[in-house]
Structures are given as C-alpha cells and as structure tokens.
Amino acid sequence: MRIENDGLGNIEVPEGAYWGAHTQRALKNFPITREKFDEEFIRAYGYVKKATASLNGKLGFLTEEKCEAICKACDELIAGQLSDWIVVDPLSGGAGTSINMNINEVIANRATELLGGKKGEYLVHPLDDVNMHQSTNDTFPTAGKMAVIVLLKELVVAVEKLQEALQIKEKEFWSIMKPGRTQLMDAVPISLGQEFGAMAEAISRDRWRLYKVEERVRMVNLGGTAIGTGVAADRKYVLSIVNELRNISGIRIAKAENLIDATQNMDVFAEIHGLLKALATNLLKISNDIRLLGSGPNSAIGELKLPQVQAGSSIMPGKVNPVVPEYVIQMSMSVMAHDVAVNFAVSSGNLELNAFVPLIIHYTLKSLRFLTNAAMSLKEYIVKLQANNEKSRENLLKSEAVFTPMITAYGYERVQRWIKKSREEGKDIWEIAAEETGLKIDELKQKLLGKKSMGLGQSEKG
Known part of the structure; x- marks a missing residue:
C-alpha cells in the first residue's frame, strides 16, 4: 500500500x-x-x-x-x-x-x-x-452526451436493418391470406404481408425519431465549469474548448447557447429516453405478435414457422420456443424500467445542478445498448421466419369473420343469422352462405378470399 x-x-x-x-x-x-x-x-x-x-x-x-x-x-x-x-x-x-x-x-x-x-x-x-479549467459539472454531462451520440448512431443502424428485414417479409408474405384478429378474436381477412408491413411502419417511425433527436444532444456545456458561469476558467479557454473537443474527437458537438441551462437541466435525456421507450414498446409488441402467430404450432395459431435456434425444453423432446422474441421482450421491459428511473432523476435536480446525472447517463447508455442488441437479434430472427401457408388458409376458412364484407349486400342481421345457424346446427358456414345467396361455395371463396379483399374499402355488393 x-x-x-x-x-x-x-x-x-x-x-x-x-x-x-x-x-x-x-x-x-x-x-x-x-x-x-x-x-x-x-x-x-x-x-x-x-x-x-x-x-x-x-x-x-x-x-x-x-x-x-x-x-x-x-x-x-x-x-x-x-x-x-x-x-x-x-x-x-x-x-x-x-x-x-x-x-x-x-x-x-x-x-x-x-x-x-x-x-x-x-x-x-x-x-x-x-x-x-474544468468541473465535474461540465465534463461529466459533455462526456455523457458524446457517448449517447455514438451509441445513437449504432442504434439507428440496427433499427434500419430491422425495418428492412420486416419490409422483405412484407413482400414475401403479401399474398398469404389469413384471419386478422382484434382482441385476440377472429376479425376480418388480412394478408400476413400486411401485418409485417404495419410492423415495418412502426419501426420506421422509431428510426426517424431517433435520427432527429441527435440534433438536441449535440449541445454541451463544457467550459461552463461549476454552474455554467465559467468560474475559474480563462475566457479564451471557455470560448474555444468545445471546438477543440470536436476537432479531437470527430464527434459533432456544439457549445450550448446557455451554459447555465445546459448545466442544471437534463430534460434532453428525458426526451431521448422517451424515444427509447417508444422503440421498446414497438419491439415488445412485434415480438409478442411473432410469438402469437407462431404459437402451437399444431394446437394454436401456427401461421408462422419459427426458427429452430435452440432446444426448448430439458424434458419435452422436440419442443422449440420463441427464445429470441422473449429476449427482446425482456430487453424492452428493462428499458421501460430505466425510463422511470431516468425521468425521476431528471426531475430531481435542484437549483443550479442535478446531482443524479450519473444515473441519468448510465441508464440511458445502458438502454441504448440493450435496444441495439435487441433490434439486431430480432432482425436476424425475422430473416429466418417462414410462413405456414396451409395453416393460414385453414384458419381463414374456419373463421366466420370472413363473411363481414357480406353485410353491405345482405345486412348485418342477416349475416349474423347465418353464423348463428352454423353454430347451433353444426353446419358449415360456407354451405349456409351459399344457400342464402344462391352462389356456389367456390364463387363465394373467390369473392371473399381473393386479392381484392385486401384492398382499402372493399365490400361484397352481391
């Protein structure tokens, strides 16, 4: 010693x-x-x-x-x-x-x-x-913002790759008709590609929001020393230090217009982390949807064939679980928890300083890492997803909701009677609809299950 x-x-x-x-x-x-x-x-x-x-x-x-x-x-x-x-x-x-x-x-x-x-x-x-010529109070937030900028760029790239993977599946699955579901119950027909297109659109918004927020992270308070007044620092140093740091690091930062504000107010981190939380909610929702669509696979929805990335059980032979979506869900949940902590810390500053900057920066950086890893893992998993065409069509043919477009021609009450009759008598709904409309079953399927049924504002007018 x-x-x-x-x-x-x-x-x-x-x-x-x-x-x-x-x-x-x-x-x-x-x-x-x-x-x-x-x-x-x-x-x-x-x-x-x-x-x-x-x-x-x-x-x-x-x-x-x-x-x-x-x-x-x-x-x-x-x-x-x-x-x-x-x-x-x-x-x-x-x-x-x-x-x-x-x-x-x-x-x-x-x-x-x-x-x-x-x-x-x-x-x-x-x-x-x-x-x-420094204080913790100007060097610490500056280093934190620089690190955020670097990790934000990595996250945006990961989100972009995830969006591209979802868009590829949108095209690949576009013609596969299946039941849409609301509140987990059969709704109206949709294509598997349309479902993935909606996922891609959500991730596209995240990508844009995260790209734009960097503009506000760039403003740093280096040179402000203790409370933003530049006390104990030479004037020439205060005026030049941010340019010096930008030139040495290659990171595009700028001197905040109001160093006192930038020293005591950490709201930009609440903004950043709010966008991270938004991404986490989308990743969680997408991961849960993939789990649901791949569930069973024989006794549940089973419209997706999930990649067999590892054995799913130590006791059940052949079982494969959606482990990557589960990993992404846990990362997303963690980011949501971080968001609560970050917001409490941001709002708990007093007067000229926020004493909780270490927590704010630490958990913001941690969330950035979590989401980058989660997005990349989910992207690789999605690339390997396959559609179960047969199961999608089977589920669609079983679904009574496929007859919703018929209400335009025959009325809500009448179509509802067909469905009720099918349930009470155990008779095929397609046979009942054919009897009621005078159309052949093949004609009905062509009308209700064709590509036109996926377009906007489509209805069956008889």
Whole structure:
C-alpha cells in the first residue's frame, strides 16, 4: 500500500493502482453494484480530458512536457488500455465527482509514469493539471452526451436493418391470406404481408425519431465549469474548448447557447429516453405478435414457422420456443424500467445542478445498448421466419369473420343469422352462405378470399 493525502487527510491506496485518494474514498463510501460505466462513456471522457489538456497547452497554462504526457495518457484511456482502473460505481453520489476524480487520478498517475515518476508522486497533478479549467459539472454531462451520440448512431443502424428485414417479409408474405384478429378474436381477412408491413411502419417511425433527436444532444456545456458561469476558467479557454473537443474527437458537438441551462437541466435525456421507450414498446409488441402467430404450432395459431435456434425444453423432446422474441421482450421491459428511473432523476435536480446525472447517463447508455442488441437479434430472427401457408388458409376458412364484407349486400342481421345457424346446427358456414345467396361455395371463396379483399374499402355488393 502507498499513503496518499487529500483534503480529508491520509488514506491507503493499493501500491499498483493508477487511482488515488479521491477514488479510494469513493470505493469505501459506495459499495459496488457490479454495474460498470459504458466503455463509450469512458472513451468520451478521455477525449474531454485530452481536449482540455491540448487547449491549456496551446494557451500556455500547461508546459509542453505536461501537456504531451497528459495527452498520451488520454490516448491510452481512449484506446481502452486504462479502462480497468476506472473503478468507481456508476450509482455513486456526488453528481459524478468521484468518477471525474477517478479519471483525473488515472490520467495523472499514468502521465507521471511517462515523465519518469512513480504512481502517487504526481509530477502531473490530478486537479491542478488534468482538471484545469474544468468541473465535474461540465465534463461529466459533455462526456455523457458524446457517448449517447455514438451509441445513437449504432442504434439507428440496427433499427434500419430491422425495418428492412420486416419490409422483405412484407413482400414475401403479401399474398398469404389469413384471419386478422382484434382482441385476440377472429376479425376480418388480412394478408400476413400486411401485418409485417404495419410492423415495418412502426419501426420506421422509431428510426426517424431517433435520427432527429441527435440534433438536441449535440449541445454541451463544457467550459461552463461549476454552474455554467465559467468560474475559474480563462475566457479564451471557455470560448474555444468545445471546438477543440470536436476537432479531437470527430464527434459533432456544439457549445450550448446557455451554459447555465445546459448545466442544471437534463430534460434532453428525458426526451431521448422517451424515444427509447417508444422503440421498446414497438419491439415488445412485434415480438409478442411473432410469438402469437407462431404459437402451437399444431394446437394454436401456427401461421408462422419459427426458427429452430435452440432446444426448448430439458424434458419435452422436440419442443422449440420463441427464445429470441422473449429476449427482446425482456430487453424492452428493462428499458421501460430505466425510463422511470431516468425521468425521476431528471426531475430531481435542484437549483443550479442535478446531482443524479450519473444515473441519468448510465441508464440511458445502458438502454441504448440493450435496444441495439435487441433490434439486431430480432432482425436476424425475422430473416429466418417462414410462413405456414396451409395453416393460414385453414384458419381463414374456419373463421366466420370472413363473411363481414357480406353485410353491405345482405345486412348485418342477416349475416349474423347465418353464423348463428352454423353454430347451433353444426353446419358449415360456407354451405349456409351459399344457400342464402344462391352462389356456389367456390364463387363465394373467390369473392371473399381473393386479392381484392385486401384492398382499402372493399365490400361484397352481391
């Protein structure tokens, strides 16, 4: 162990650790939940620290030697080489101060090594050098928004691929007629392709909403320091730091017009997560529909042949379950739970700061990961789906609701009597309809089950 000192006194730190006194106290104060900050967030924080060191070097606030050492250490953090030393729990108190100090100390100790010193010697100081002209309150949200932008792009790509897979199935299944169902009961005819087309349209809306929200995530408060007034930071630094960060990271961010607002108000995360929740609801609904359409397969709906991706039971031979839709449903449920937490946290800020930014950013990034993985898994599953044409037609022929278009020509009450007679006498509804209308059964089927029955505003006029 080595002895380090902070404003509270001496504390023991593991000899080989790149972290220091502030991190060590956080480890004691916040027992770990075994959650980890997203790797993209750590990478973004590395870019923030590199940009601040680079600009402070250009402005003459850091020596060339220190600036170069800090930037090299940041490059290692960005590359993931120091990530194992970022150990503070995401759900720690202090509005993110502990994680900011963890990163400051790791960079400072690594930079000290690069200058020939030992860990804990701090030839580069974690506060005076690495944290120069900064506060947790502007660096943490900035890193969080940068990470969100990166993961949003990945999610949009995944959603786009899912939409394309659904559209392929829409075309492939377009001519397969089946019963539509409302409240799980037989309704009127629809094609399997039309059902998948509706799914694709829902996902298309999600794709557009998520693409557009990036515009509002780009506004960052870096340079605002503690509460957005830029206290303790040089004016030239405040005016230039966001441009420096954008150039170094390649991520399209912009300086918020009102740094005080951007420091204390986290409503953009409520907006983002609301859109994630909307996607989660669509993924859950689609997954449940696929489970229903593939149910049985012999004793229930069975209109889809589900991919046999793994054995479904340790006791029932041959059983195959819709495990991928079930996985997607669980991911979606988790995102909905995250949304509740994020909204509570966003609304719980007080005055000039929101103390719960770590939770807000952590669960937003987690939800982005969950939904990206879920969308990609569902896409691969949908590609393998097959239609059960025979079962779809069998179900349609059994359905009394197929006669709904006849009410235009024969009236609601009369068609209802046919259905009632069929049920009471156990007689085939098609035979009864043929008797009542004077048409042959084949003629009825051609009228009611043909392609025209799938179009808008179709009815049977006799």
